[in-house]
Amino acid sequence: MRTVDATxxxxxxEETVAAAALIAAQRRGGDPIDTxxxxxxPMPVFPDDLRTLADEALARVISEEAEPASNWVNxxxxxxxxxxxxxxxxxxxxxxxxxPLFDIEQ
Numbered sequence: 429m430r431t432v433d434a435t436x437x438x439x440x441x442e443e444t445v446a447a448a449a450l451i452a453a454q455r456r457g458g459d460p461i462d463t464x465x466x467x468x469x470p471m472p473v474f475p476d477d478l479r480t481l482a483d484e485a486l487a488r489v490i491s492e493e494a495e496p497a498s499n500w501v502n503x504x505x506x507x508x509x510x511x512x513x514x515x516x517x518x519x520x521x522x523x524x525x526x527x528p529l530f531d532i533e534q
Contacts, residue, residue, distance in 0.1 A: 439491045441500055447511065448482040452519040455479065483520040486513050 450467075451474050452458040461467075490513055501509045 444485045451482045458519045
C-alpha cells in the first residue's frame with residue numbers, strides 16, 4: 429500500500445480503507461464484506477504480513493496530515509467514520525504477546 433509511505437494529502441485514501449476492510453474481513457472479529465461494490469468472487473486468503481501494513485495505512489489515513497474530514501467525509505459523519513476506522517485497526521492490530529514476568533510453581 430503506497431499510503432504508508434505517502435506524505436501530505438492522500439489521493440487514494442478511499443482505496444486504502446477498502447483494501448484494509450477486505451483484509452480485516454478475514455481476521456477474527458472482522459466484519460464480512462456485504463456491498464454491491466465488493467468483489468463478486470471470493471477473495472484469496474491474504475498473507476498475515478498484510479495485516480500490519482493495512483493497520484499502518486489506516487493510521488496514515490486517520491492522521492491530520494491526510495485531511496480526511498475536509499475532503500472525504502461530511503463533518504457531520506466524521507466521528508462515526510473515525511470510529512469505524514479505529515474498529516478496523518483493532519481487528520488488524522497484531523496480537524499482543526503475553527509474556528509472564530514470573531514463573532510461579534505451585
